[in-house]
Amino acid sequence: xxxxxxxxxxxxxxxxxxxxxxxxxxxxxxxxxxxxxxxxxxxxxxxxxxxxxxxxxxxxxxxxxxxxxxxxxxxxxxxxxxxxxxxxxxxxxxxxxxxxxxxxxxxxxx
Numbered sequence: 001x002x003x004x005x006x007x008x009x010x011x012x013x014x015x016x017x018x019x020x021x022x023x024x025x026x027x028x029x030x031x032x033x034x035x036x037x038x039x040x041x042x043x044x045x046x047x048x049x050x051x052x053x054x055x056x057x058x059x060x061x062x063x064x065x066x067x068x069x070x071x072x073x074x075x076x077x078x079x080x081x082x083x084x085x086x087x088x089x090x091x092x093x094x095x096x097x098x099x100x101x102x103x104x105x106x107x108x109x110x
Contacts, residue, residue: 001030001041001042001043001044001047002041002042002043002044003039003040003041004023004027004029004040004041004042005019005023005029005039005040006037006038006039006040007019007037007038007039008036008037009035009036009037011038016038019031019038019040020038023040024040027040027042028042029041029042030042053108053109056108057105057108057110060101060104060105060108061105063101064098064101064102067094067097067098067101070090070094071090071091071094073087074086074087074088074090074091075091078091
């Protein structure tokens with residue numbers, strides 16, 4: 001975390017509220033009060049990069065879950081011995097997509 005903004009004491013009630021609204025509600029910074037000031041703390045660039053990477057990995061994993069759900073019906077048909085070529089093509093297509101997503105996750109380092 002790094003210091004993003006400071007409101008030094010003394011300040012008015014209105015200045016305090018404006019600072020908190022701007023820095024916390026609008027910018028998402030954590031507000032800390034010290035003896036001398038109000039401070040707004042936020043992530044530095046490396047922390048933001050790590051968070052963005054985590055969000056992207058979570059998105060990709062959700063995408064994998066979606067592919068799993070899409071494969072249920074054609075897999076059920078295959079298991080029952082009534083799969084059509086369309087079912088088999090769908091499974092092959094989904095597997096190709098899964099492999100691409102897995103590679104993206106691997107490249108992100110997980």
